[in-house]
Amino acid sequence: MGPLVLHNYFRSSTSIRVRVALNLKGLDYAYVAHHLRLGEHRGEAYRAVNRQMLVPSLEIEGGTVLTQSLAIIEYLDEVCPEPPLLPAEATARARVRAISQAIACEIHPLNNLRVLNVLRARFGADDAMVGDWFRHWVAETFVPLEEMLAGDPATGTFCHGSRPSMADACLFAQVINNRRFDFDMIPYPTIRRIFEVCAAEPAFANAAPEKQPDAE
């Protein structure tokens, strides 16, 4: 692949997912930080890159910009198939995508910074209410996710079998994100176990927020 530029933010969990995927593929990339809390992604410069003004975006050869973290990961898996981030068989692929989307569609969209800001501004939510909201939506998905992982023989060392997949990138990023709101991980032994396995892998560990150049 040609040169890659990742527009992202150290703490953004969608950014973590893509960094994990790039690391698993062994792909180098230029790191461009956009400080979300300072609103750096809301300016015209980044808007020209990504109309949604969200991170991450991945610029590939020729200036094409890819957006949406799972779409970026699927792209990387298609153009750079080894090691695979999705299994080969169709129902197994559907399982990995469903676990990924359970996190990407049911947890993260409700808990990102712009949503929490609207809760504060429009509904007068204080820190305690914002924290309760965050933890509520994580638990709504983590309870069934724990059961889906613990009760399915397809679960292995990782979410699916013995190799890391897109689902692990999502799980890893979400568990890190949960720390910001003191989410209690005790009821989720399988999720915790998989997180620890991931955290011991350099591709995951090097994607963590504290390892990034814009870390605070």
Next chain:
Amino acid sequence: MGPLVLHNYFRSSTSIRVRVALNLKGLDYAYVAHHLRLGEHRGEAYRAVNRQMLVPSLEIEGGTVLTQSLAIIEYLDEVCPEPPLLPAEATARARVRAISQAIACEIHPLNNLRVLNVLRARFGADDAMVGDWFRHWVAETFVPLEEMLAGDPATGTFCHGSRPSMADACLFAQVINNRRFDFDMIPYPTIRRIFEVCAAEPAFANAAPEKQPDAE
């Protein structure tokens, strides 16, 4: 393919997406309705099908249950490739997935029934506040989505070229969903145009809420 059972709800926009995909593929399926407003999906019977207790779920041959609408659509496209719901080339596939995920990850998760119920219960939101919340999140994505579609030569009759894709299934379902909260579509001429093209196709028209057996 063997017999298919779709667990869904006439009004659910994620259900609409999957019905569009099944219709485009020409696949027959048994329709099992779960009345979301009556909480029918929160009982033990459906929990045994889908631990997340969300619709849609697709039961395939052998009793395997697929969850998450976009994962289901990708599965259908893999096992039943004609007509394709994703283009062939990798950056084009990434574009269709990104449009789909812009809707599936940035709009729908914030606006589904369970979230609106939490806004009412925890934040004392009344109908006006719930409506404002709904329209806010649609506009946050529809403004950039309109620009992405209008400004890209890859946009054709449909979101991508001259054939309906997963992105059109998502767009169609979201525009239908918007009607529940009187969302003003005037500022979005390209989205409106694509919606009308879709609505004229039987595969889409027959997936609309009012055509379903559980329609009210």
